[in-house]
Amino acid sequence: MSTQATVTKPTHASTPADSSALGRRPSASSGSGERHQNEGHGRRLMRAFEALDAFPALSESRSRLLAVISKDNVATADIVAAVESDVALLIAVMRLANEGCGPSERIETVVGAVERLTPQAVESIASRVRTFDFFERSSGWDTTPERFRLHALATQHTADRLAAEVGYEHRDRLTVTSLLHDVGKLVLMHAYPGYIAQVKKEGQTPEKRIHQERRELGVDHALVGGVLARRWGLPPAIATVIERHHNPDANGEAAFVRLADMLAHYAHGAPVTPGEMLTCARALGLGPEELRRVMYELPSSRAQRQRTVDPCPLSGREVGVLQRLSEGKVYKQIAHELTLSTSTVRTHLHNIYGKLGAVDRAQAVLIATERGWL
Numbered sequence: 001m002s003t004q005a006t007v008t009k010p011t012h013a014s015t016p017a018d019s020s021a022l023g024r025r026p027s028a029s030s031g032s033g034e035r036h037q038n039e040g041h042g043r044r045l046m047r048a049f050e051a052l053d054a055f056p057a058l059s060e061s062r063s064r065l066l067a068v069i070s071k072d073n074v075a076t077a078d079i080v081a082a083v084e085s086d087v088a089l090l091i092a093v094m095r096l097a098n099e100g101c102g103p104s105e106r107i108e109t110v111v112g113a114v115e116r117l118t119p120q121a122v123e124s125i126a127s128r129v130r131t132f133d134f135f136e137r138s139s140g141w142d143t144t145p146e147r148f149r150l151h152a153l154a155t156q157h158t159a160d161r162l163a164a165e166v167g168y169e170h171r172d173r174l175t176v177t178s179l180l181h182d183v184g185k186l187v188l189m190h191a192y193p194g195y196i197a198q199v200k201k202e203g204q205t206p207e208k209r210i211h212q213e214r215r216e217l218g219v220d221h222a223l224v225g226g227v228l229a230r231r232w233g234l235p236p237a238i239a240t241v242i243e244r245h246h247n248p249d250a251n252g253e254a255a256f257v258r259l260a261d262m263l264a265h266y267a268h269g270a271p272v273t274p275g276e277m278l279t280c281a282r283a284l285g286l287g288p289e290e291l292r293r294v295m296y297e298l299p300s301s302r303a304q305r306q307r308t309v310d311p312c313p314l315s316g317r318e319v320g321v322l323q324r325l326s327e328g329k330v331y332k333q334i335a336h337e338l339t340l341s342t343s344t345v346r347t348h349l350h351n352i353y354g355k356l357g358a359v360d361r362a363q364a365v366l367i368a369t370e371r372g373w374l
Helices: 032-054 059-069 076-083 087-098 110-117 119-128 144-166 171-180 183-191 195-199 206-217 221-231 236-244 252-267 274-283 288-297 316-326 331-338 342-356 361-370
Strands: none
Touching: 032 183, 032 221, 059 076, 059 087, 059 119, 076 087, 076 110, 076 119, 087 110, 087 119, 087 144, 087 171, 110 119, 110 171, 144 171, 144 183, 144 252, 144 288, 171 236, 171 252, 183 195, 183 221, 195 206, 206 221, 206 252, 221 236, 236 252, 252 274, 252 288, 274 288, 316 331, 316 342, 316 361, 331 342, 342 361
């Protein structure tokens, strides 16, 4: 992507008060030159919104999703994890799941989207999505998809870690909002080829960058991202978080995303403002000690949380038997603890293998653990 072009400023550089200000026509009292510039600004953004329909997934992400869906007895949790590994896949699945839905029917999570669409529909989406490969750059987006994905995933993992710290319950929705939090930047990159050179200057904190956007463009990527999310038919709860994630007074889920974004910048050696981080952390009920703990853990790779998405096909007694088997106990020990005969324990294990499609105890334990049943 070229960084030589100069960003064309709209006539008014003030931040719009709400999303309806994007592309809004000036009043009749405005001069013709001013009207022309503002309408040109709106057209740029509208063309960029349309261009995002073709934003590509990484070819590796699509391949992995298709491989997961092709497995026998595939778990919904595995499909969800594969979709959430790539922003373009997530966008495609969430858009289709919410297509034509009324306000009360809209889906806020990838879990809900996959359950509504079925694995077969997700496979069809993945087969049609455009792809990008680092070594074969033919998408017209240069390295943007890969760089965007890396920051989105870093923010999502950090947001989930923060959510675990305070016991936040809407973690599946937080996954969507944190992965999509910067989607407005893609719009601005497409609308203004000089956006990166003009706005994302070296040594600037996230707060300074967003003020630079407002000064240069009259809008910021958070506001633009919220508008785009609504155009896609995503629920207001998602659009509002994207829209507010840079607000100094952000609270709730927007505060999770704001702090996670700052921590992701910190983890990659980019400048951040310590005072802003502490203020945002306090809005979430986190003090300096908890924030230091999260910051210390950032460089290490943490295993993703296990989700219980698919209903467990095992009875309570069968789960008890398998749990003890996973602890290394033999049939006699299990029978004694559960007040059963060893032959009954063997019968339970035979039924467990059949229900899970496992060939032995090790595979049964592995399947049940991966799917969150143990």
